[in-house]
Structure formats: C-alpha cells, structure tokens
Amino acid sequence: MDRALSFSAAPAGRHLPDFLGLGVQKGGTTTLHRLLADHPQVFLPEQKEVHYFSLHYAQGPAWYASHYGQAAPGQRCGDITPYYLFHPQAPGRIQALLPAARLIVLLRDPVQRSLSQLFHSRRLGLEPLAAEAAIAAEPARLLGAEAALAAAAGRHGSHQEHSYVSRSRYERQLPLWQARFGPEQLLLLRSEDLFTDPATVWERLQAFLGLTPLPLRGALPWANAGEGEAAAVPEGLSQQLRQQLEPTYRAMAVDYGMHWP
Numbered sequence: 625m626d627r628a629l630s631f632s633a634a635p636a637g638r639h640l641p642d643f644l645g646l647g648v649q650k651g652g653t654t655t656l657h658r659l660l661a662d663h664p665q666v667f668l669p670e671q672k673e674v675h676y677f678s679l680h681y682a683q684g685p686a687w688y689a690s691h692y693g694q695a696a697p698g699q700r701c702g703d704i705t706p707y708y709l710f711h712p713q714a715p716g717r718i719q720a721l722l723p724a725a726r727l728i729v730l731l732r733d734p735v736q737r738s739l740s741q742l743f744h745s746r747r748l749g750l751e752p753l754a755a756e757a758a759i760a761a762e763p764a765r766l767l768g769a770e771a772a773l774a775a776a777a778g779r780h781g782s783h784q785e786h787s788y789v790s791r792s793r794y795e796r797q798l799p800l801w802q803a804r805f806g807p808e809q810l811l812l813l814r815s816e817d818l819f820t821d822p823a824t825v826w827e828r829l830q831a832f833l834g835l836t837p838l839p840l841r842g843a844l845p846w847a848n849a850g851e852g853e854a855a856a857v858p859e860g861l862s863q864q865l866r867q868q869l870e871p872t873y874r875a876m877a878v879d880y881g882m883h884w885p
Contacts, residue, residue: 639667639692640685642700643726643833644718646801647709649791650740651732651815655844657704659826665835666702667695673705677714678784682777685721700833704728707784709801710791712770719804726833727805731876732815733884734792734869739857742788750785756861762789789868795875814882819844 645653657672669691674680676688692701708714709729718725732740742758745751751758765782772780801810811832818825822844830837866873876882 639695639701640689641692641703641722641725643702643728644708644722645702645704645706645728645730646714647706647729647791648731648737648794648815649706649710650737650744651706651730652818653704653706653730655818656728656730656829659844660702660704660829662841663830663835663838665699666833667692667699668702668704673707674703675705675707676703677717678705678707678711679779681713681717688721700835709797710783710787711773712800713773713778715800715804724809725805726809726811727801728811728813728829728832729798729801730813730815730818731794731882734794734872734876735862735865737815738788738792738865738869739862741791745785755857758786759788759861759865762786766790789865792869793872795872795879798880812880812882814884816884 645656647653654672657668660666661668671691674688674691676683680687691703695701708718718727738759739755742751742755745758753761762782765786766780769780769783772778773783798812811828813825813828823840826840827837829835873884876884
C-alpha cells in the first residue's frame with residue numbers, strides 16, 4: 625500500500641469522507657462500522673448508512689459534509705453505505721467529489737449473501753414472496769432500474785431491496801470501480817475472514833487507512849446477524865443459486881484470488 629497516497633481534500637471549512645465502505649449488504653459492514661468507530665483516529669456518523677451517493681445525491685455536498693461537522697482535526701472521516709457498490713451511479717459520483725478516497729469492500733460467499741439479503745428483506749416486511757418466488761421475480765422487478773437511478777433524486781425500491789442475485793454478481797460491479805480508482809485505493813476483503821481472522825483483517829484495515837495500529841479490543845462485535853433462516857432453504861434453491869452465480873465464483877477466483885466452497 626502506498627502510504628504517500630493523498631486523502632480526499634474537503635472544501636474549505638468542511639469535512640468530507642476520506643474513506644468509504646462500499647459493501648456488500650449482509651457482508652459484515654455493520655461490524656466494520658462498529659470496529660472502525662472504536663479507533664480514535666476515525667470519525668463515523670452515528671447513522672451507519674449516509675446514502676449520499678445513492679439516495680440523497682440531490683441534497684448536495686453541503687448536506688453530506690454536515691454529517692462530519694463534529695470530526696476532530698486529523699481524524700479520518702468515513703461513510704459505510706453498502707448500497708454504493710451496487711448503485712450504478714455511485715462510482716462516477718464518488719470519483720467526482722472524492723477522487724482520492726480509499727474504498728473498502730467486504731465480499732461474502734455469493735450464495736450465502738443472496739440468501740441473507742432475502743431473509744433480511746422478509747424480516748423487515750419488504751419481501752412478501754416466498755424464497756423461490758422472490759428469486760424468480762427479481763429480473764422483472766429490476767426492469768428500468770438503471771434509468772430511474774440516473775437522476776440525482778432517482779430511486780428504485782426493488783433495485784435496493786429485491787436485488788438478491790444481482791448484488792452478488794461481484795464480477796460485474798468491481799470493474800466499474802477499478803476503471804475509476806487506482807488499485808492502491810481499493811481494499812477487497814472476504815467477509816468470512818473478518819470473523820475467522822479478525823486480527824489480521826484489522827491490521828490490514830489500519831494500514832490501508834493510515835491509522836496508528838491498535839490491537840483489537842475485546843471480542844469482535846457480531847452485528848446485524850440473521851436468524852439462521854438460510855439453513856432451512858431447500859437444497860434445490862441453493863443449487864439453483866449456485867448455478868446462477870457460477871460465473872461470479874469463477875471470476876472471483878481467477879481475477880481476484882478469492883475462493884469460497
């Protein structure tokens with residue numbers, strides 16, 4: 625990692641993020657937020673997901689900067705919003721405002737991530753369909769999403785809430801970011817490693833963000849976990865998802881050295 629890489633400069637008198645947690649949803653970003661918030665050199669808003677580059681872009685940069693007004697001099701400001709990785713307008717918007725930002729991406733086993741999002745939506749009352757029907761309905765639900773999201777105030781409910789398989793197609797999303805940001809600005813991590821080897825991941829995160837290295841304090845906070853519903857999914861549905869996401873498993877192994885069973 626190039627320690628000399630400059631961080632994003634905020635407009636005079638305003639703080640803006642130095643780093644962003646781009647995703648993925650149900651990939652450990654709530655745990656990442658709590659972990660980084662404990663470091664004295666990091667400032668994160670109380671609300672985890674600011675959603676400026678996705679849902680609130682029309683509010684303008686002054687609105688965004690207002691979330692960081694309490695940051696102390698020298699603190700690294702961050703924004704952890706897992707919708708950014710999947711939002712088609714986010715790469716260009718972030719490059720325009722924060723061209724030197726450091727970008728953290730937690731990537732979970734694609735099938736497990738898809739199922740976790742599905743049951744998360746069901747718990748929140750956002751998904752009325754059964755699991756199999758919800759997966760089958762996804763392509764039709766996402767029709768017209770990118771056109772709707774092109775506007776500064778554009779929103780598309782199903783793109784955010786019902787994109788179970790699409791959000792797990794990492795090989796389609798990552799190149800959009802690599803085309804706009806240098807490799808030294810992107811830190812790709814397996815979500816599973818955050819929980820099985822948190823000390824090593826914590827060291828990498830601190831080095832990537834230029835923080836004074838501190839040891840982990842206590843047990844890693846396991847935040848926003850599901851309720852184990854995926855364990856009861858019919859084997860046929862899991863196999864169907866694995867087949868749909870096989871190009872992702874293959875590309876992530878070949879192009880990024882990331883493997884899942």
